[in-house]
Amino acid sequence: MRAVDRRASALAAGIIGVAVVAAVDEIVFHQVLGWHHFYDRSTPAVGLLSDGLLHAAELLALVGGFFWFADLRRRGVLAPRAAWGGFLLGAGAFQVFDGVVDHKVLRLHQIRYGVPLLPYDVFWIAGGAALLLLGAVVLGRARPGTTSG
Template identity: 75%
Template sequence: MVVCGVIGLAVTAAIDEIVFHQILGWHHFYDRSTLAVGLLSDGLLHTAELLALVAGFFAYADLRRRRALAPAHAWAGFFLGAGVFQLFDGIVDHKLLRLHQIRYGVDIAPYDWAWNIAGLVLLLTGVVLAFRAARRGPAAAR
């Protein structure tokens, strides 16, 4: 479950980085300095997410090779990782540390609600899938 949690976290970070940082240009990972620092912080985030994605897929491939991959647990881990990233970003990065906001120059309340509710939905999906996988047992989950 942990391996796919890393993959879920990395995929969600990549979607955030690509869509909101690059395509829409709404913010950078660190917006409390110059544009150059913001771009550097985006590059560091992108590097970390790619490293996590590569490491996660190598570990995933190893689990498959050893026939130790339980798909039900893997999906639970993926959604848990995605939800953890989304909520951490929305609560810790946006509100507690104030590294950046989702968007500037608009009322951010609807964006914050949407961002955090989406993270909660991802996390709760992972929790439900984890309970179902645990109930089925390790042998049935494969």
């Protein structure tokens, strides 16, 4: 019997959660809908470059997180419930950080232009907060334990 590693499981999956929501944001809102770029306070070329850098960072995080996750699983120390909690916390953390810091504090971009922002901001930030809350509940219910192997 090996002790599962709740902390590493949550952190590895948290990185994956950040990367997945960053990918969804970048693909859906930046590319498909074309609502904004990661950095909209310059030329369209700089905005496109900022999207590419965000995409590269998100892919590196996704690959790194999955390698760490796979290593934990291979060694038999993955704590699945802690991993799910970490994934949800990472997803929510990205979304809240993006909505509060990127949109409101730094004003790097807005969710959309030419429309009232309040409904978009409320939905984006509240959605992230809900993911954070759900992740905290799931992680809180993850019990220390052992795994066979």
